[in-house]
Amino acid sequence: MYGTTLSNCFHGRTLGSLNLTWKEAYRTPFAPLSPGHAFATYGDLDSARSAIVKGKTAAVFVEPVQGEGGIFPADGAFLSGLKEICDDAGALLVFDEVQCGLGRTGYLWGHQSVGVTPDIMTVAKPLAGGLPIGAVLTTQAVADAIAPGDHGSTFAGGPLVCGAANAVFDRVNSPGFMENVVKRGEQLRSGLRAKLEGCDCVKEVRGSGLLVGVQLDVPAGPLVGQARDRGLLILTAGAGDVIRLLPPLVVSEEEVDIAVAIIADLVKAL
């Protein structure tokens, strides 16, 4: 017997982005939101084809690797099919790499793992290593449509924030950096799989690079406090039943072993 849950895509909490963000609790207190948005089903090209309409759909937003929604690696066939649908409909394809961008997946950009390129990519979180920053990366064709005065931001692109971002980028893009992300990610996933084998409540360990999720069939929330009491900070994702692990990309082999051991102890005690 099967049930279904709908898990969240997350694109932000300000009123425009809120239209794109699935979670009801984030949206309904602030209704009415803008009209003219549709949700389609990730992985389902028929659902995408029916939602993306020539002459109506300006842009299609998707996380190539879903983070908040439950940690799902990029689906190349879906993303490639989606790009074709967007191109046919004249809709711009936007990859939201706010969480999965800049090395998190073991590739510099998450979409590079499947070789599908968008028209626009949004990035933020890791870009300045802790200082507030965001960026919209576009093709020339999109940029050509933008004229002075169309958009702006007082704080954006300043020398301090971009100075920090240059330092981060130079490190992430340096030889050997990505190898650590890949190796530590594999160590984390294989370590968890080995230690959690036989645990009935563990459905799957999945992820890309150092974006790792442990799918449980019970709420993962209580584990956050328990892990903190054991000296480990973790997150949840999906419908609240996924343990989400997002260590710094410079995490060491020893630190991964420690985290695996603590998580395994706590999950086994569930």
Added chain:
Amino acid sequence: MRRDENECVVNTYGRALDAPVFTHGSGCVMWDSDGNRYLDFCAGIAVNVLGHSDPDWVEAVCEHAGKLCHVSNLYHTEPGATLARKLTDTCFADRVFYCNSGTEANEGAIKFARKYQMATAKAKDESATEWATETVSFRRVLYTGSHTTASTMWTPILKDFCRRLSPPTPRFHSPPSTPFNAN
């Protein structure tokens, strides 16, 4: 600290009153005000890719904080231009627009997409008054055996939620009537 936060900060995060107060970090480790040590597998929600207080990052921040922090976008400065070249050299993109957060980036993308559609429509027909303005995003449907009972409870709530979204627009379609596990 706790009193200041409890009395002066809008409570949007619901942090437990006795949750740790983090005071410093180094690499993948943070310490709280009681001296407890934590291994950080959150990285500030995927933000601190170099960990805490990375020496290269600190050096860059100190250098720029001591030279020039902010001038607004009325004027040229160098680091943003240099970064834009690095970003565009390493992916499909040709141009970069800077903002201050992920939600701002997505808001900017919505605006850019609408302007692009307008420009495209007018390039075909100068007198065009309509063009594509709408957006699509994705939710993921998970099929799980163990969620059946809980999921079934939520079906009437999902249907009610769809009815309450008003006004329904021509392009809005209700999600399929599958159970919804709201958390």
